Amino acid sequence: MSIMPMDDDYPISTISSQESSTNDLDTDSIDTTNTSESSLTESVESKYMPPWTKPYIIGIGGASGSGKTSVAAKIVSSINVPWTVLISLDNFYNPLSPEERQLAFNNNFDFDDPAAIDLDLAYECLLNLKEGRKTVIPKYNFVEHNRVPDQSITIYAASVIVIEGIYGLFDRRLLDLMDLKIYVDADLDVCLARRLTRDIISRGRDLEGCLISWQKFVRPNTIKYVRQTLHNADVIIPSTGDNTVAVNLLITHIKTKLELKSKQHLKELIHLGLSDTRLINEIPVVHQLNKGHQIRSLKTMLLNKNLSRADFIFYFDRIASILLSKVLDHMSYTSKVSIETQNGHQLADQILCRFDQITAVNIIPSGDCFMHSLKKTIPNISVSKILIQSDSKTGEPQLHCEYLAPNISQFKQVYLMESQIITGTSIIMAIRVLLDHDVKIENITIVLYMATEVGIKRILNAFGDKINIFVAHLVSNKDIHDGNKQWALKRFVDVKYFGC
Amino acid sequence: MTTEPFKNVLLLPQTNQLLGLYTIIRNKNTSRPDFIFYADRIIRLLVEEGLNHLPVEPQTVVTETNEKFEGVSFQGKICGVSIVRAGESMEQGVRDCCRSVRIGKILIQRDEETALPKLFYEKLPDDIANRYVFLLDPMLATGGSAIMATDVLIKRGVKPERIYFLNLICSKEGIDKYHAAFPEVTIVTGALDKGLDENKYLIPGLGDFGDRYYCI
Numbered sequence: 001m002s003i004m005p006m007d008d009d010y011p012i013s014t015i016s017s018q019e020s021s022t023n024d025l026d027t028d029s030i031d032t033t034n035t036s037e038s039s040l041t042e043s044v045e046s047k048y049m050p051p052w053t054k055p056y057i058i059g060i061g062g063a064s065g066s067g068k069t070s071v072a073a074k075i076v077s078s079i080n081v082p083w084t085v086l087i088s089l090d091n092f093y094n095p096l097s098p099e100e101r102q103l104a105f106n107n108n109f110d111f112d113d114p115a116a117i118d119l120d121l122a123y124e125c126l127l128n129l130k131e132g133r134k135t136v137i138p139k140y141n142f143v144e145h146n147r148v149p150d151q152s153i154t155i156y157a158a159s160v161i162v163i164e165g166i167y168g169l170f171d172r173r174l175l176d177l178m179d180l181k182i183y184v185d186a187d188l189d190v191c192l193a194r195r196l197t198r199d200i201i202s203r204g205r206d207l208e209g210c211l212i213s214w215q216k217f218v219r220p221n222t223i224k225y226v227r228q229t230l231h232n233a234d235v236i237i238p239s240t241g242d243n244t245v246a247v248n249l250l251i252t253h254i255k256t257k258l259e260l261k262s263k264q265h266l267k268e269l270i271h272l273g274l275s276d277t278r279l280i281n282e283i284p285v286v287h288q289l290n291k292g293h294q295i296r297s298l299k300t301m302l303l304n305k306n307l308s309r310a311d312f313i314f315y316f317d318r319i320a321s322i323l324l325s326k327v328l329d330h331m332s333y334t335s336k337v338s339i340e341t342q343n344g345h346q347l348a349d350q351i352l353c354r355f356d357q358i359t360a361v362n363i364i365p366s367g368d369c370f371m372h373s374l375k376k377t378i379p380n381i382s383v384s385k386i387l388i389q390s391d392s393k394t395g396e397p398q399l400h401c402e403y404l405a406p407n408i409s410q411f412k413q414v415y416l417m418e419s420q421i422i423t424g425t426s427i428i429m430a431i432r433v434l435l436d437h438d439v440k441i442e443n444i445t446i447v448l449y450m451a452t453e454v455g456i457k458r459i460l461n462a463f464g465d466k467i468n469i470f471v472a473h474l475v476s477n478k479d480i481h482d483g484n485k486q487w488a489l490k491r492f493v494d495v496k497y498f499g500c
Numbered sequence: 501m502t503t504e505p506f507k508n509v510l511l512l513p514q515t516n517q518l519l520g521l522y523t524i525i526r527n528k529n530t531s532r533p534d535f536i537f538y539a540d541r542i543i544r545l546l547v548e549e550g551l552n553h554l555p556v557e558p559q560t561v562v563t564e565t566n567e568k569f570e571g572v573s574f575q576g577k578i579c580g581v582s583i584v585r586a587g588e589s590m591e592q593g594v595r596d597c598c599r600s601v602r603i604g605k606i607l608i609q610r611d612e613e614t615a616l617p618k619l620f621y622e623k624l625p626d627d628i629a630n631r632y633v634f635l636l637d638p639m640l641a642t643g644g645s646a647i648m649a650t651d652v653l654i655k656r657g658v659k660p661e662r663i664y665f666l667n668l669i670c671s672k673e674g675i676d677k678y679h680a681a682f683p684e685v686t687i688v689t690g691a692l693d694k695g696l697d698e699n700k701y702l703i704p705g706l707g708d709f710g711d712r713y714y715c716i
């Protein structure tokens with residue numbers, strides 16, 4: 001039995017600038033199809049857990065100047081995956097009151113007491129990340145001793161999180177969220193030397209002030225609190241001399257864990273939809289183009305490997321326009337208006353299509369094949385973009401970035417476009433991204449040129465038949481099993497459309 | 501002579517989208533750029549519908565994986581014929597689907613002396629007799645000029661069952677009159693209006709299509 005080689009590896013393309021929506025989202029006098037405002041997204045029972053729902057969290061603790069940051073940096077660069085996030089607990093320092101700030105300016109404030117750090121907020125942020133939600137972490141200014149207003153860092157969809165700080169291994173709640181706890185150990189005199197260099201050069205302090213705070217706060221706190229966190233660690237890394245061997249051992253361990261996580265993710269994805277034995281033609285949310293002569297001849301031409309690229313683009317754009325028109329035929333979001341014709345006839349209760357309530361999300365690059373036909377159909381439509389790539393070795397889909405319209409959750413229809421799906425995994429991940437951005441599942445419509453039955457069933461099984469899917473060329477499992485339809489398992493539509 | 505109701509009439513499915521497009525082009529307050537854009541969208545749907553009824557022949561192609569796919573291919577052999585001037589607005593819609601399609605033109609105007617339509621000019625492909633013809637005229641009101649244009653086509657040897665008359669709005673009166681003359685021609689339309697007023701304009705119609713597309 002041949003089930004889906006995972007060959008969705010396409011090169012990273014440059015991302016064109018995102019169109020901002022100029023649509024007027026005023027919702028007066030519109031028959032909405034919404035049933036109730038409450039908890040529609042919460043009620044979605046998704047069987048799909050994206051990798052960022054259970055990110056691998058590494059905690060790193062150790063005294064100030066012990067070398068935590070360089071260990072963390074080595075780990076992050078060796079894992080070498082873009083969805084790794086490094087968070088410093090320094091971002092969570094409590095903002096100081098004017099009196100405290102004055103103390104701090106006089107080097108008289110104890111920054112090394114656990115109470116100086118907002119561990120509650122740090123826990124809240126880490127918990128959000130652990131549960132796959134979008135998280136905003138504050139940014140701290142060490143010169144002003146305050147959080148930088150309006151400059152927070154948004155983190156979303158990280159599948160590896162490294163959190164480091166002197167109290168990285170201090171709080172029980174944080175420790176419970178971590179998969180790996182590392183303590184970086186160095187002698188206190190080494191720590192002091194490193195700390196002086198850093199504070200004077202990059203934080204603008206003077207030598208005398210640094211020495212005062214070391215004697216008064218850093219040293220006692222390190223002995224009193226930080227050293228104790230060593231007992232919470234899984235691993236202790238020495239940081240006085242060369243620790244390459246120790247760090248490399250750690251990295252090997254982390255990589256093994258991540259591979260296991262990848263395999264699990266992929267296994268869950270592949271498993272979705274395999275047990276669905278329904279006839280695809282009888283699933284009401286799956287819509288196919290009619291079997292008219294013209295459609296059949298267009299599909300035939302697009303399969304011909306000898307068709308020139310110019311012709312391929314022309315005929316793809318044609319069938320894409322037909323497909324988009326069919327999608328719009330199912331548009332439920334309309335209102336009524338009264339108009340007068342040029343001959344003076346009054347017409348009441350005419351249907352007004354709210355094209356301005358529609359937005360599109362293209363999966364880069366394959367969804368961009370629809371750009372031309374989309375603009376020909378709804379010229380001023382706002383288009384969001386999501387880059388999801390499959391790992392070339394394992395086929396695991398990975399979210400690289402998302403440029404979503406800021407008001408995407410307010411649109412009544414979100415068309416998620418991809419020209420060809422084989423495994424369906426990137427669409428499933430894209431849907432998860434939309435849901436994480438508060439798009440209601442019933443507002444999502446998927447538009448595909450070519451799709452395999454198993455890919456479509458995976459989507460339906462992951463999200464429970466709540467999403468309408470429009471597809472121009474659907475290839476059934478039976479067709480693939482019977483042979484002669486292996487082209488449906490080869491990614492060629494966007495390759496030929498874009499010529500690379 | 502009466503015709504069988506709606507035989508050889510292809511009315512586009514009256515979906516919300518289509519009705520919404522008609523709301524825009526019927527509204528006298530729609531600006532000309534919008535009128536053109538949305539009229540073009542309807543025209544495209546009419547052309548695609550017409551094309552879907554043309555015959556195909558079996559064709560086997562070689563796919564990317566070198567497997568053979570047994571599909572069909574469109575025979576080509578079509579041409580568009582527009583009735584000047586309003587019909588010319590529909591030419592681009594045909595071109596958007598069939599890039600190098602041949603397009604003929606027929607000019608028919610009202611003779612001031614007899615008050616009847618009169619043929620002033622025709623320019624048609626030489627081999628039109630062997631082709632399927634998309635006759636283009638956006639409004640079918642009384643059917644006078646469409647009947648005269650179809651007559652020209654038939655005199656040039658085009659078979660009536662190979663003619664598809666594409667229009668955006670028609671009336672039952674117009675269909676009956678046209679089909680009384682040419683029962684075998686297929687009418688492809690998107691809207692069926694109530695009837696004609698005393699000036700033989702469609703009710704509710706959308707005004708003068710040519711003026712709105714080209715001038716106002």
